Amino acid sequence: MTKVIMHGCNGKMGQTITSLIAADDEIEIAAGVDARDEGKNSYPVFESIEACTVEADVVIDFSVASAVDGLLDYCAAHKVPCVLCTTGLSEAQLAKVKTTAEKTAVLKSANMSLGINMLLKLLKEAAQILSPAGFDIEIVEKHHNQKVDAPSGTALALADSINEQMGREFAYVYDRSQVREKRAAKEIGISAVRGGTIVGDHDVIFAGADEVVTFSHRAYSKAVFGKGAIQAAKFLKGKPAGMYDMADVIG
Numbered sequence: 001m002t003k004v005i006m007h008g009c010n011g012k013m014g015q016t017i018t019s020l021i022a023a024d025d026e027i028e029i030a031a032g033v034d035a036r037d038e039g040k041n042s043y044p045v046f047e048s049i050e051a052c053t054v055e056a057d058v059v060i061d062f063s064v065a066s067a068v069d070g071l072l073d074y075c076a077a078h079k080v081p082c083v084l085c086t087t088g089l090s091e092a093q094l095a096k097v098k099t100t101a102e103k104t105a106v107l108k109s110a111n112m113s114l115g116i117n118m119l120l121k122l123l124k125e126a127a128q129i130l131s132p133a134g135f136d137i138e139i140v141e142k143h144h145n146q147k148v149d150a151p152s153g154t155a156l157a158l159a160d161s162i163n164e165q166m167g168r169e170f171a172y173v174y175d176r177s178q179v180r181e182k183r184a185a186k187e188i189g190i191s192a193v194r195g196g197t198i199v200g201d202h203d204v205i206f207a208g209a210d211e212v213v214t215f216s217h218r219a220y221s222k223a224v225f226g227k228g229a230i231q232a233a234k235f236l237k238g239k240p241a242g243m244y245d246m247a248d249v250i251g
Contacts, residue, residue, distance in 0.1 A: 001026065001027065001028060002026060002027040002028075002057050002058060002233055002234050002237045003027075003028055003029075003030040003055075003056040003057045003058075004021065004027060004028065004029050004030060004056055004057070004058055004059070004060055004233055005029075005030060005031050005032070005033060005049070005052060005054065005056040005058075005059045005060070005080075006018060006029050006031075006032045006033070006043075006059075006060055006062075007032075007033045007049060007059050007060065007061040007062070007063050007067070007071055008033065008034060008061060008062045008063030008064070008067070008086070009029070009032030009033060009034045009041060009043075009045060010032070010034040010036060010037075010038055010040070010041075010045070011034070011062055011063070012222065013062035013085070013222060013225065013226060013229075014032070014034070014062050014063075016222055016223055016225075016226040017060060017062070017226040017229060017230065018032075018041060020223065020226050020227060020230055021230060022042075024230065026234060027230060027233065027234060029041075029043045030043060030054045030055070030056045031043055031044050031045070031046060031052055031054035031056065032044070032045040032046070033045065033046050033047075033048065033049050033052055033063075034047070035047055035048075048067075048070065049067075049070055049071050049074045050070060050074060052074075056080065057080075057081070057233075057237045057238070058080065058081045058082065058083060058233045058236050058237050059071065059074075059075060059080055059081070059082045059083065060083045060085070060229050060230075060232075060233050061082060061083065061084050061085055061086050062085045062086060062229070063086050064086060065086060065087075065088045065089055065090070065093065067086075068084070068086055068089060068093055069093065069096065071084075072093075072096050072097065072100040075100060075103075075104050075106070076099075076100045076103040076104055079103065079104045079241075080104060081104055081105035081106070081107070081236040081237065081238075081239060082100075082104065082105070082106050082107070082236075083107045083229050083232045083233050083236060084097065084106055084107065084108045085108075085109075085112055085225070085229055087153060097243075098243065101241060101242055101243040102241060103241055104241050105236050105239040105240065105241055105242055105244060106242075106243055106244065107232050107235075107236050107243075107244040107245060107246070107248070107249075108243070108244075108245060109228075109232075109245045109246040109247075110153045110154055110156070110157035111153070111154040111157060111225070111228075111246070112224075112225040112226075112228035112229045112232065112246060113217070113219060113224045113225055113228050114224075114227065114228050114231065114246070114249075114250060115217050115219075115224065116154060116157075116158075116202070116217055117228070117245075117246035117247060117249070117250050118250060119158070119202075119204075119215055119217055120157065120158065120161040120247065121161075121247070121250075122215065123158060123161050123162050123165075123204060123215065124161055124162070124164075124165040126206060126213070126215065127162040127165050127166055128165060128166070130206045130208065130213065131162075131166055131206075133208060134185075134208060134209065135206040135207060135208040135213070136183060136185075136189075136206070136207045136208075137162060137170070137187075137188045137189070137204070137205070137206055137207075138188070138189040138190075138191070138204075138205040138207065139151075139155050139158055139159055139188060139189065139190045139191070139202070139203070139204050139205070140191045140193065140201075140202075140203045140205070141154065141155040141190070141191070141192055141193070141200075141201065141202050141203075142192075142193040142194075142195070142198045142200075142201040142202075143192075143193070143194060143198055143199075143200055143201075144194070144195070144196060144197050144198050144199065145194050145195050145196060145197075147194060150192035150194065151174065151190045151191075151192045152192070152200070152202075154200065154202055155190055155192070155202060156172075156190070158202060158204055159172060159188045159190060162188065162204075163188065169186050170186050170187055170188045171184070171186065171187045171188075172187070172188055172190055173187045173188070173189050173190070174189075174190055174191075174192075176189070199219040199220060199221060199222060200217075200218075200219040201216075201217070201218050201219070202216070202217045203215070203216045204216075228246060228249075231249055232244075232246065232249050235248065235249045
């Protein structure tokens, strides 16, 4: 049995993970952390990670950037592995993540979906075959109308997966409206769509002469990210100090 501290337990993802874990016999939430205790959880809730007196095998974090420093200090001091899902971290915080990983296991990924992380692996092989054959690469991502950043971190991770495999030979192009010239061969176009309640759609298009190959991923609910975080927590239990990501979870 893997025992978890749910950091950010009363947020949307915290409650999603709470529901998913309640139906899983291999994992349980020993305690939650949230600035507000709304009395809706079956486990004790503490207002900060520093105030938590319950021991656990791993922390799952879906909180806010301002709470991450305290979390990293706690995990380093208590040698508790951490699945770090909060986004929007500063450069200083990202540096702190790395130093924390010298003392305990930390898993951080641009996207917790198992499907997206499988796609990251598949794109490496596709790029090796299709890019030398002259296929152009375009990425189109779609999200709900409340998302403030563009392009998505996942779209950039998909582009980076290709670019790293191909020796960083591609430049990223986000907007073609200001330049009237044909497409360069060594570029990856990245386009963002915002509307409605789209959870997350990503298409990676390899367009060649007379044929197109498209890799697509659709997230229909935030539960896919919660399921990935739970798999990551099970994986991280008992692991030695170091940086991990979802590629390690899927093998």
